[in-house]
Amino acid sequence: MNQAPLAFITGASSGIGQALALRYHRAGWRLALVARRGHEIEQWAREQGLDAERVVVFSADVRDTEAITAAGRDCLQRLGVPDAVIANAGISVGVDTADAADLEVIRATYETNNIGLAATFQPFVAPMCQRRSGRLVGIASxxxxxxxxxxxxxxxxxxxxxxYCESLRGECRPHGVAVVTISPGYIDTPLTRGNRYGMPFLMSADDFADRAFRTVEAGTSYRVIPWQMGVVAKLLRALPNPLFDRLLAGRARKRRRSE
Structure with missing residues (x-):
């Protein structure tokens, strides 16, 4: 295994994760790719013609904190301390709090998108701080x-x-480690193709990955991609609640698991 920079990427079996893996591979990086179905990533990497000498696959579900932290420790032992850790794994499902069954959907969402993100970072924080370099990247929205x-x-x-990433940034900054938060807008992936509402400024996953790569390399603390969605989000944030509620009245909702 050569000593090119190393990226540890979760959720690498589809969508944004795969696009990021391809972008980092094109830039000459080594890849530590993580997903629940590791064999699918291995097959995909072969089909894409990725250099087998630069790709190592770890099978882990980020909801299983022992499994994902073990994958991180295995990466450290086998490949060394990554230069970038991208906590990308996430789920997006509509919920109705009036339906008791959706409480489990809420639990699964938090376990994946929040605890899973922290567990992804956990093995790498101390080694990166000791080395005084690295990027911890949280994919928000x-x-x-x-x-x-x-x-x-x-x-x-x-x-x-x-x-969370803002808090972690303050903890890691004195030790030379950057925490980068990227908030995607609407990206064309399997996660968004079932949406029942308009998706302004829809961007391809490859275009997103290219902009995200440059954002991580720059060590930018926070960025919305594409930038136009950042403007939209700021405008929505500035709206008084009555106007915001009126604007979203009747908007189609995200599909629930039971639909």
């Missing part, structure tokens, strides 16, 4: 900037990602 009807679990979880 513009949905974390303001709550959307029927999408409470996802919006709340991504708001928590933004605040």
């Amino acid at each position: 513009v949905a974390g900037i303001r709550g959307l009807p029927g999408h409470g679990a996802y919006c709340a979880s991504k708001a928590a990602v933004i605040s």
Whole structure:
């Protein structure tokens, strides 16, 4: 295994995760790719013609804190301390709090999008701080900037990602480690193709990955991609509640697991 820089990426079996893996591979990085179904990533990497000498696959579910932290420790032992750790794994499902069954959906969302993100970072924080370099990258969402009807679990979880990464940034900065928060807008992935509402400024996963790569390399603390969605989000955040509620009245909601 050569000594090119190393990226540890979760949620690498589809969508944004795969696009990021391809972008980092094109830049000459080594890859530590993590997903629940590791064999699917291995098959995909072969189909894409990725250099087998630069790709190592770890099978782990980020909801299983022991499994994902073990994958991180295994990466440290086998490959060394990554230069970038990208906590990308996430789920997005509509919820209705009036339905008791959706409480489990809320639990799964928080376990994946929040506890899973922290567990992804956990093995690497101390080694990166000791080395005094590295990037910890949290993939949030513009949905974390303001709550959307029927999408409470996802919006709340991504708001928590933004605040958590901000807190972690203050903890790691004195040790030379950057924490980067990226909030995607609407990206064309399997996660968004089932949406029943308009998706302004829809961006391809490859275009997103290219901009995200440059954002991480720059060590930018927070960025919305595409930038136009950042403007939209700020405008929505500035709206008084009555106007915001009127604007979203009747908006189609995210599909629930039972639909």
